[in-house]
Amino acid sequence: MKNKLNEEMLRLGKERSAIRELFEYGRQRAKEIGAENVFDFSLGNPSVPAPVSVTKEAERLLREVPAEQLHGYTSAAGAPEVRAAVAEYIGKTFSVPQKAEHIYMTCGAAASLTVLLGALCTPGDEIVVIAPYFPEYRVFIERAGGKVREVPAAEDFHLDLGALEEAIGAQTKAVLYNSPNNPTGAVYGEEELRGLARLLERKSRERGTPVYLIADEPYRELSYGAPVPYAMNLYDHAIVCYSFSKSLSLAGERIGYLAVSPRCADADALFAAVCGAGRALGYVCAPALFQRVIAANLGKASDVSVYRANRDLLCEEMRACGFSYVAPEGAFYLFVKSPEPDAKAFCERAKGHELLLVPSDSFGIGGYVRVSYCVPRQTIERALPAFAALAREYGL
Numbered sequence: 001m002k003n004k005l006n007e008e009m010l011r012l013g014k015e016r017s018a019i020r021e022l023f024e025y026g027r028q029r030a031k032e033i034g035a036e037n038v039f040d041f042s043l044g045n046p047s048v049p050a051p052v053s054v055t056k057e058a059e060r061l062l063r064e065v066p067a068e069q070l071h072g073y074t075s076a077a078g079a080p081e082v083r084a085a086v087a088e089y090i091g092k093t094f095s096v097p098q099k100a101e102h103i104y105m106t107c108g109a110a111a112s113l114t115v116l117l118g119a120l121c122t123p124g125d126e127i128v129v130i131a132p133y134f135p136e137y138r139v140f141i142e143r144a145g146g147k148v149r150e151v152p153a154a155e156d157f158h159l160d161l162g163a164l165e166e167a168i169g170a171q172t173k174a175v176l177y178n179s180p181n182n183p184t185g186a187v188y189g190e191e192e193l194r195g196l197a198r199l200l201e202r203k204s205r206e207r208g209t210p211v212y213l214i215a216d217e218p219y220r221e222l223s224y225g226a227p228v229p230y231a232m233n234l235y236d237h238a239i240v241c242y243s244f245s246k247s248l249s250l251a252g253e254r255i256g257y258l259a260v261s262p263r264c265a266d267a268d269a270l271f272a273a274v275c276g277a278g279r280a281l282g283y284v285c286a287p288a289l290f291q292r293v294i295a296a297n298l299g300k301a302s303d304v305s306v307y308r309a310n311r312d313l314l315c316e317e318m319r320a321c322g323f324s325y326v327a328p329e330g331a332f333y334l335f336v337k338s339p340e341p342d343a344k345a346f347c348e349r350a351k352g353h354e355l356l357l358v359p360s361d362s363f364g365i366g367g368y369v370r371v372s373y374c375v376p377r378q379t380i381e382r383a384l385p386a387f388a389a390l391a392r393e394y395g396l
């Protein structure tokens with residue numbers, strides 16, 4: 001006997017993401033030939049430990065706070081003192097008069113985005129994303145009832161304002177950007193973001209309703225020097241989706257927040273819709289222990305110099321092998337041009353050398369592969385001969 005299931009969910013569940021698929025393949029392969037012989041560059045799982053202060057605070061809370069208080073429900077939007085701490089941090093760091101009542105604590109950026117898109121999208125709304133983009137955007141946007149409008153990035157993977165101008169119209173609800181960027185490592189500068197803000201202001205005026213700007217910021221602290229401008233300082237109708245997954249290496253703890261700019265039109269109504277979407281999606285009361293842990297660690301980050309050293313080594317050696325790429329300015333991904341047009345075919349050949357790379361197709365463009373260098377340095381060192389052999393196979 002079989003019941004009819006939700007076809008769309010069934011499809012999503014069976015399809016699995018290309019990245020997870022590779023990750024599972026890598027685990028299987030490690031069992032067969034030993035983990036040290038598999039070069040898994042598929043997943044964005046931080047390889048640098050969380051700062052000691054994170055572990056210490058978790059231990060302190062577990063030791064000092066009575067369990068029934070520590071592990072009980074918080075308010076749906078988060079513990080009041082945590083929301084206040086986040087708002088104060090944003091206020092001090094970015095000089096934005098952030099209100100605690102516009103902070104919603106969530107299970108990472110994924111939940112921030114699904115909750116926000118649930119609050120924003122009405123039938124027919126388009127969300128503009130800049131290709132290449134994080135593949136789950138499509139899943140989140142479509143599930144919220146919106147449509148994905150892909151706008152290609154410029155050749156250097158920065159914003160193409162001309163292309164954005166053409167794409168934004170009456171149907172655009174929001175522009176969603178991610179900087180430092182997954183998968184390209186681009187960090188958008190103040191100039192280009194100001195250009196985008198001016199464009200959105202003009203479009204909003206012309207049509208009489210605001211186009212929202214969504215900043216997806218799990219990699220904010222992972223910049224190798226380039227400043228990361230704060231969206232709320234550039235544009236009024238901005239919402240920040242933040243996560244501690246990468247900055248504090250807490251990806252498995254599922255903790256982040258959503259912050260609505262105090263200057264956002266209808267900020268109170270938008271926040272109420274965020275609470276409604278959180279309720280409808282079951283994203284209420286983010287993990288209570290880690291809400292408190294992050295409150296004591298705002299502004300801290302894992303040791304970025306480790307990722308920078310990995311980037312430098314990988315970039316230098318890949319260049320020497322003959323591969324081409326735009327050097328990443330942040331995050332921990334290298335986006336390499338595939339030596340053949342079919343990136344999936346290239347990844348299959350890479351697998352022959354035990355190199356697990358992600359083809360760019362699911363990021364919204366073809367012809368590239370993503371190499372996640374959030375791995376132990378030895379993995380990169382051991383993988384270099386495999387990259388060299390792969391390059392030789394293509395006559396680079």
Ligand SMILES: Cc1ncc(COP(=O)(O)O)c(C=O)c1O
Binds near residue numbers: 216218242256
């Ligand atoms: C650009 C981007 N947005 C959102 C997420 C989701 O992050 P989280 O673990 O905080 O849900 C990721 C995770 O890799 C990401 O790369």
